Amino acid sequence: MSELLDIADRVIGSARPGEQVEVVVGRSTSTEVRVYGGEVEQFASATSAGIGVRVVSGHRQGFAHAGTLDDDVLAETLAEARDNATFATDDEWLGLAEPDGVPVPELDLYRPGVDAVATEDKIQLAIDLERAVRAADRRIAGVDAADYADGVSEGVVVTTTGIRTVSRDANCYVSVSCVASDGDDTQTGFGFSVGRLPSELDVEAAAADASDRATRLLGATKPSSGRVTVVLDPYVTAQFLGIIGSILSGEAVLKGRSLFAERLGEEVAAPVLTLVDDPTNTLAYTASETDGEGLASRRNVLIDGGRLERFVHNAYTARRAGTTSTGNAVRGFASTPGVGCRALSLAPGAKDQAALLADVGEGVLISSVSGLHSGVNPVSGDFSTGAQGLCIAGGELGAPLREFTIASTLQRMLAEVAAVGSDLEWLPMRAAGLSLVVRDVTVSGS
Amino acid sequence: MIEEPLVATVLDAALRTGGDFAEVFVEDRRSSSGRLDDGRIEELGSGRSRGAGIRVVAGETTGFAHTADLSEPGLLAAAAAAAAAARGGGGGVRTVDLDRVEASPQPIGTRPEEVAKATKVELLRRADEAARAAGDGVRQVSASYGDSRRRILVANSDGLLAADDQTRTLFVVGVVASGDTGMQTGRRSVGHTTGFELFDRYQVEDLAREAADQALTKLRARPAPSGALPVVIGPGGGGVLFHEACGHGLEADHVQKDVSVFAGRVGERVASPLVSIVDDGTLAGEWGTVAIDDEGTPAGRNVLIEDGVLTDYLWDRLRADKAGRAVSGNGRRQSYQHLPMVRMTNTYLTAGDSDPDDIVADTPDGIYVAHLGGGQVNTATGDFVFGMTEAYLIEDGRITEPLREGNLIGNGPKVLELIDAVGNDFAMGPPGTCGKDGQGVPVGDGVPSLRVTELTVGGTAA
Numbered sequence: 001m002s003e004l005l006d007i008a009d010r011v012i013g014s015a016r017p018g019e020q021v022e023v024v025v026g027r028s029t030s031t032e033v034r035v036y037g038g039e040v041e042q043f044a045s046a047t048s049a050g051i052g053v054r055v056v057s058g059h060r061q062g063f064a065h066a067g068t069l070d071d072d073v074l075a076e077t078l079a080e081a082r083d084n085a086t087f088a089t090d091d092e093w094l095g096l097a098e099p100d101g102v103p104v105p106e107l108d109l110y111r112p113g114v115d116a117v118a119t120e121d122k123i124q125l126a127i128d129l130e131r132a133v134r135a136a137d138r139r140i141a142g143v144d145a146a147d148y149a150d151g152v153s154e155g156v157v158v159t160t161t162g163i164r165t166v167s168r169d170a171n172c173y174v175s176v177s178c179v180a181s182d183g184d185d186t187q188t189g190f191g192f193s194v195g196r197l198p199s200e201l202d203v204e205a206a207a208a209d210a211s212d213r214a215t216r217l218l219g220a221t222k223p224s225s226g227r228v229t230v231v232l233d234p235y236v237t238a239q240f241l242g243i244i245g246s247i248l249s250g251e252a253v254l255k256g257r258s259l260f261a262e263r264l265g266e267e268v269a270a271p272v273l274t275l276v277d278d279p280t281n282t283l284a285y286t287a288s289e290t291d292g293e294g295l296a297s298r299r300n301v302l303i304d305g306g307r308l309e310r311f312v313h314n315a316y317t318a319r320r321a322g323t324t325s326t327g328n329a330v331r332g333f334a335s336t337p338g339v340g341c342r343a344l345s346l347a348p349g350a351k352d353q354a355a356l357l358a359d360v361g362e363g364v365l366i367s368s369v370s371g372l373h374s375g376v377n378p379v380s381g382d383f384s385t386g387a388q389g390l391c392i393a394g395g396e397l398g399a400p401l402r403e404f405t406i407a408s409t410l411q412r413m414l415a416e417v418a419a420v421g422s423d424l425e426w427l428p429m430r431a432a433g434l435s436l437v438v439r440d441v442t443v444s445g446s
Numbered sequence: 447m448i449e450e451p452l453v454a455t456v457l458d459a460a461l462r463t464g465g466d467f468a469e470v471f472v473e474d475r476r477s478s479s480g481r482l483d484d485g486r487i488e489e490l491g492s493g494r495s496r497g498a499g500i501r502v503v504a505g506e507t508t509g510f511a512h513t514a515d516l517s518e519p520g521l522l523a524a525a526a527a528a529a530a531a532a533r534g535g536g537g538g539v540r541t542v543d544l545d546r547v548e549a550s551p552q553p554i555g556t557r558p559e560e561v562a563k564a565t566k567v568e569l570l571r572r573a574d575e576a577a578r579a580a581g582d583g584v585r586q587v588s589a590s591y592g593d594s595r596r597r598i599l600v601a602n603s604d605g606l607l608a609a610d611d612q613t614r615t616l617f618v619v620g621v622v623a624s625g626d627t628g629m630q631t632g633r634r635s636v637g638h639t640t641g642f643e644l645f646d647r648y649q650v651e652d653l654a655r656e657a658a659d660q661a662l663t664k665l666r667a668r669p670a671p672s673g674a675l676p677v678v679i680g681p682g683g684g685g686v687l688f689h690e691a692c693g694h695g696l697e698a699d700h701v702q703k704d705v706s707v708f709a710g711r712v713g714e715r716v717a718s719p720l721v722s723i724v725d726d727g728t729l730a731g732e733w734g735t736v737a738i739d740d741e742g743t744p745a746g747r748n749v750l751i752e753d754g755v756l757t758d759y760l761w762d763r764l765r766a767d768k769a770g771r772a773v774s775g776n777g778r779r780q781s782y783q784h785l786p787m788v789r790m791t792n793t794y795l796t797a798g799d800s801d802p803d804d805i806v807a808d809t810p811d812g813i814y815v816a817h818l819g820g821g822q823v824n825t826a827t828g829d830f831v832f833g834m835t836e837a838y839l840i841e842d843g844r845i846t847e848p849l850r851e852g853n854l855i856g857n858g859p860k861v862l863e864l865i866d867a868v869g870n871d872f873a874m875g876p877p878g879t880c881g882k883d884g885q886g887v888p889v890g891d892g893v894p895s896l897r898v899t900e901l902t903v904g905g906t907a908a
Binding site: 036037039040041042043044045046047048049050061062063064065066067068069070073076077080081083084085087088089091141142144179186187188222225254255256257259334335336370371373374375377379380381382384385386402403404405406407408409442443444445446 | 480483484485486487488489490491492493494495496497505506507508509510511512513514515527531532563564567585586588622624628629630631664670672673674700703704705707783785819820821822824826827829830831832833850851852853855856857902903904905906
C-alpha cells in the first residue's frame, strides 16, 4: 500500500506551479478457477496494476493512463495528460476534488485470509458446487461452468489539492450455470454466492438457486398478450434499480439527458418507494471507503416516500450544479471520474414474496429479463425487455412462461409500484434486490 | 516486443511441469481518444498497456497467468505460475524451435498516432455543429473519437511464431432531441480496421445529421405494437440478429458442452434455403478483421450455414484439438490479461435475389427495422432478444409511421426457418463489441434486406 502511495507522491512531485494533478494508482490480484466434469478446466492467477493521471491547467483537463507502473511509463503518462489538456475546452467548473471535511469511514472490507486459503480448497469449492447442482434434480442435464474467483484490490488517490486516501477490499464468489432437460425442452439456470472470505460462501444455496431457476421453467409456454400486474424477483429488481440510478446522475441532469431533470422535490414514484445509495453499508458488494476522487463514501437518500430528494454528483458536476459532491465519482484508473450510484437499495416493506403473491392474486412473476441494455432507454424512459417467469394464479405460482416481453416506461413503472417486499438481498452488482410489485405492465406473447 | 530467444526460453520454462502445450501471447497497445459533450471538448485521453499472457495446457486443464513485466524474470515467473496450475504427468526439459508464420496486417493509409491532436479535435467540433444545425429540437450532442494500435506476438510449443499489428479507428455521434412527447435519442457510429483515412470515406457531418434525424424522427414516433408480426430488416441494420440468433450457438465451446441448440446438427437443414451465413475475419478493413487470431492462426472465411444447411462451427485451438480437426481462426481474447476462447469476427448473411422494394411491398402489415441495437442470446435454448433503435410501421405494403423503441424477441432456430425473403442489397453494419464471459472483442456484422414472417414485438400498444 505504501508502495502505491510512494508512486503517486512521486508523480505529484512533478506537478508544475499553477496546475492541478491527480494520480490514481490501482493494483489487484485475482484467482479464477473453472471446473468442468469434476476436473479443473481453467486456473488463472494474476496481478495487475495501473495508473491514471489527470491534469487540470487553466480550466482545461487532460488525461492519460497506463497499465503498468514502470518508471519510464509514469513520466510519459504525466506528460501525455499535460499535453492532452491543452486541446480541451476552457471550462470554469473544471477542477479536482478538494477535502470536504467528511471523515473517511473505517469499513471492514479487507480481511487478511483470501491469500492464505490453499489453492486446493478454492478448487474444491467449485468441485463441490458442480456436484451439488448435478445432485439437486434428476432433470439437470449439464453444468457448463462452475467457477470460484477471488480478488484483492488496493487503490490510492493523491492530488495537489490535498486529497490523499487509500482503500482496500477483498471479495470472492462462486457461480454456476446449468442446463435442465425434460423431453425436448431445455432451460438454463444460474446461481451464485458472494463473500469476503471463502468460508462465507454458501455453495448449497448457490446450487439450489441454479437448479430451481432451470427446472421451474421446464415446460414453459408463451403467455397471451395483455396488461398485467408483475412481481419482479429480487435479481430483476436490482437490475431495474441500476437503470433508475443512471437517471439520477448529476451529469445526465446537467447535460439534458435525464427525464427527472426538472423534477427535484416532486413526486416521481409511488409513496411506498424509498431509494437509498449507501456504499458505506458493508453488506454491499460494492462498498468502499472512498469514491473515485478520494472523497469519503456517504449515505444519500435519493427518493424518499416517492419524492425525488437528490441527484448524485462528483466534484465537477456538483460545482457546476451549485452544490457539493455526494461522493459519487466512479471510475477505474483507466478513465476520468464519471458520476454514478454505488450501492443502491430500496427500503424494504413488511411482506415476503409469498405474501405479495397472495395479495396480487393474478399476474406474472418475472424471474429473469434479457436485453435490458438494448431495450431500455434511460433518456426517453421507454422500457421493453425479454422476460421469463411464472404465472401467478389464485395468489400462488403456477405454470412457467417464456419468450415474452414486458414493456412500459420507467416513469410509469415507478408510479405503479404497489408494494415493496421484505426480502432484501445484496447481489454482486451496484444494487440490492427484493421483490417488487408493479401494476399495469404490457406483456407481449402470443 | 520481446526477442525470439527469450520467447523460446519462456516456452521451455512453461513446459517444465509436463504440460502438453504452452503459449506466450505478448501485447502492446496504445490508444488515443477525444470526447466532446455539451458543446465542450471535455477530454483527450491517451492509454498504454503492455504485457504477456502465458497458458499451459495439461490434459483437460488450462493454467494461465499474465504479467505486465516483460523482463526475463517477469516472464519466467508468469510461466512458472501457469505451469504450476497445469501439471502434466511427465515433466522435464523440452526445447521449442520456433517457425515464423507470415501474416500481413491490414494496410494503414495514415497512422492515427501521426495525426495532430488538433485535427482530431476539429472532427468533434464539426460533428457538434452539424448535429445542432439539423433541427430546433436538438438539445444535446456528444461525439467521440478513438483510435488504437494493438501489436501482438504469439508463440507456442508447436513451434508457431506469428505477429500482427492492428489499427482501428472509430467515430460516434449521439444526439438527444426533445419535443412535446419527451426526449428521444439518435446515434451513428463508424469504425474500421484502418487508419485516419476513415475520414476520407465518411464525413462526420453526415453522421451527425443522420444521428440528429433519427432522434428528431422518433419525437413523432408512436408506441410500438405488441405481439407477433412480420418484420422486415433493412440492409446493414440487422446483422446482430444473426450474430445473436445463430453465431453464438455455433461457437464450438458451447457445442462441445452441449449447451447449444445447434450441437450435433452439422449436415442438417437448420434454416430456410434462402439463408447462407459466413464468418469472415479477412474482409478488408472491417471492424472484426485481423491478420491472425489471438492464437496465431491466420484469419479465415468460414461458411457456417449454406443454403439452409449447417456446414460447420467456429473453432479455437483447444476445442479443435479436442475434436481432432483444423482450427478456423476464431480464437480471440480481449487482452493479454485474458484467455482466448471461440469468438466471431465479421458475421453476415449473404445477399439473395429479391428486390428490397418488393419485400416491403409484399408485406401487408408489419414492422420495418432500419437499425437494431444490441442483443443477447441464451445459446442453450436459442431464445434471443434485441432492441430496435430505428423502426417504422408497414401498412398496406408501405413504410409509414416511426415507432418508439422496443425489443424484439424470438428463438434462433425458429427464426432461421421463418426467413422468406432475402434482398440483393447487402451492406455491412456499424462496428460492434461482442461480450462473452466478461471479455469484449471488436466484431462486424452485415445483412441484406430480409423478412422474418413472425417475430414478437415488445411494444406497449395493443
